[in-house]
Amino acid sequence: MSFKQLIFRNLKKNLSNYYLYVFALVFSVALYFAFVTLQYDPSMDEVEGSIKGAAALRAGAVMLIAIIIVFLIYANNLFIKRRSKEIGLLQLVGLTKGKIFQILSVENMMLYFGSMLIGIFVGFSVSKLLMMILIKIMGINEVATLRFSVEALIQTAVVFVCIYVVIMAMNALFIKRQRILHLFQVTSKTEGKVNRVSVIGMLIGVLGIGLIAFGYYLSTRLFSGDFTELNALYFAMLTILGSVIVGTYLFYKGSVSFIFNMIRKKDNGYLSINKVLSLSSIMFRMKSNSILLTIITTVSALAIGLLSLTYISYYSTEKTAEESLPNHFSIPNEADAARFMDELEAAKIEYTEKKVDFHQVHADLSRIMETYDEENGSFNPGDATMVVISDEAVEGIDLSRNESIIVNFPDTLQQFMSLKETGQISLKGQAQTVTLNYKGLEDRNVLPSLLTLGGFPVAVVDQGVYQQLKEDMDESIQKESTVYVGVDVKDKGEIEEADKIFQELGFQENFGYSSRLYVSSTGKITMGLAMFLVGFFGLTFLITSGCILYFKQMDESEEEKGTYKILRKLGFTNKDLLNGIRVKQLFNFGIPLVVGLCHSYFAVKSGWFFFGTELWTPMIIVMVLYTLLYSIFGLLSVLYYKKVIKDSL
Amino acid sequence: MSILEARKIHKRYGNKWNKQEVLRGIDIEVEKGEFVGIMGPSGSGKTTLLNVLSSIDKVTNGSIKIEGQEFTKMKEKQLAEFRKNHLGFIFQEYNLLDTLSVKENILLPLTIKKVTKKEAQNKFAAVAKELGILEVKDKYPGEISGGQKQRTSAARAFIHDPSIIFADEPTGALDSKSASDLLNKLGDLNEKRKATIVMVTHDPLAASYCSRVIFIKDGQIFTQLNKGDESRQTFFNDIIKTQGVLGGVQHEL
């Protein structure tokens, strides 16, 4: 048999083994090529230019390479392990290691570059789709057109040739290290001796759970005011990260086996088929799988966490804009407001106008503070600078002379301080101090946050008191403006036109001047790109970790074939076995997923309020989507097992 | 009353162009409580016969009844049902699940039958004692000897009191001491529990524990020997002689 024939036969015979490898390759190439095509596309210039997205895209490409390398190396390892017997045989019949390596390399090359071509083709088709998605979420008015980019092609080719070289080097190492005997043993060897559950294992497990719990606890304290110094904050974050990751690892290494063992002990040897196939099999492998599972969990948690946070920001852009800007257009100047309104009238756009007088006073809020950390706070509750307005500016509110309420209280602030239901506050101008009965919080925004000292609450007092305070105003703490004009366009369809006028007047550039539409749409572009990138990587993480678990299951099913054969001889039906496998997959995919979801929940919970105004909806959407996509891999494994079980007898 | 009745069973392997008939019209009848041995040269179709008799493989032609139930035309699901109620297996390569302890392995057949926990524990205690594996009940297959493994395997075959037990070279991987240990136990169980056993073996010594030995050659029954009231030693000598004839015929080819 000639050399060529040998290679060709091998290829044909191993096609069933290859399909997994081919899939991994096509997927990786397609992903990378799509990404790079996008990066080189001229229509992305706007994105790149407007927000310096170029750096983000480039960093993304590097990260993508890292994921792909890990993924392909893993797939290749599994693949070569499966073929170790064949390699051993070739060696046994007298082929030198060098020759075998040559056969493998040629074989791999055909496969690798074949898959690459397919991958590039798939990637090109996908990139158009990606482009459409990106444009949609950024809210840009543009049509997705794509050209085939030669630069992208070259870059992809270079990257994957390099990966090919790395993989070949690893294969060479594998062949070199193995003796014939080893090669035969690799697949037949079960993973070590049965791991007895020992006291040490138990302690490790408990320690793991303890570390995770500690990390979670710390994460809830992270932004509660306990850590104010930047260094302390970093240190706390690192501690959380470390203790959760190590805890996860120990959890997999000890606790899972321990918990399963307890369940098993209770049955006193009388195990149901579901437990035989799930508990005992998972326990048996948990120890050796714990690193892999820890990585997958961490990666999933990272992906879910980042996805949730970016989605929270994206989801909240409109709300955030609404919160910081109570009206469609904010103009802190009466003359300018008049100019703008004239223009609106000329364009026949109906509007309503709202004028609010305001100024700054010294405020003593100490008697209405519920919780506030004085040492670390950024202001002194006994003497804070605060904006005050008249009750006439707040619709539906009429206060008597000795009463006051608070408006413009942002959600973000609620994380740091909370107010009592009632109490007394004192407001002071230059000389006089008025003390008022505080009547509570009114959940609405009257002034844009830019005019309220960056989002500090605003006190509302009776018109008479307001006048009195105004006459006694302390000039040294006033800002440029003491009047705010908010303009609302009546017909929502005309906001865009009004925004054009506002921009033509050049108002947006001035301090305190703002168009809500403009703010929310620029926010959408920034957040849209961020979300696209994070989503892209989240999906990549998801698919690669799902694939790795799936590959792992393929491997395990191969090893457990004997078990299924015995069980079927004993009279278990295919259905019995499949039910057991379902339970096993539920754990196999479920454990890392649930732990990952938990981790990301605590991560998101600890700092979400920096990103947006809405936690639950976006986070739950992300988690449900992730879980659904991830479950696909569990289903695929079950299907694969179905085939193995059917063929086992 | 015969517990197993096979009529004119044929088994062919291969496709249209490349056919090989491994079993060519075998008739076998096994009575309740019998301990039957099947011997024959390598490649004569012993394993194939056992697989077919035990419903693991399908016949090409012929009928097989166990306890009066014809199963050659049953569907997979019915077959599984049938196996769990009527059959027990002991195989050469132990066939234990590595991830389960000895006790868990032995109790497996009961879990399919949904026996109560208490009854299961009693049955386990009885069979484990008879086979002398009580001490190792909490160990894993990787931690016990070959003989113990095979006795575990036997315990699993006996625990649910099947109508018939099939054993394919159960002593194949054991040294002579462990082998005779196991065979003695099988003989005991055969007597005490009135268990019916069909065993394929190469080893004349193993075959001498049987009450009847069937010799097959080229997919057909060559002859059979009954132990009757003979001592094991003379039965052993008879078997050796017959094997010589069988082997001799083959040598002439």
Ligand SMILES: Nc1ncnc2c1ncn2[C@@H]1O[C@H](COP(=O)(O)OP(=O)(O)OP(=O)(O)O)[C@@H](O)[C@H]1O
């Ligand atoms: N799955 C199969 N496909 C094709 N031919 C088979 C198959 N299984 C067995 N054979 C053939 O059937 C014949 C009988 O095989 P069998 O395993 O029954 O022999 P045996 O008597 O058990 O031999 P041994 O004593 O060596 O175990 C052999 O020639 C074998 O090649």
Ligand SMILES: [Mg+2]
């Ligand atoms: Mg055989």
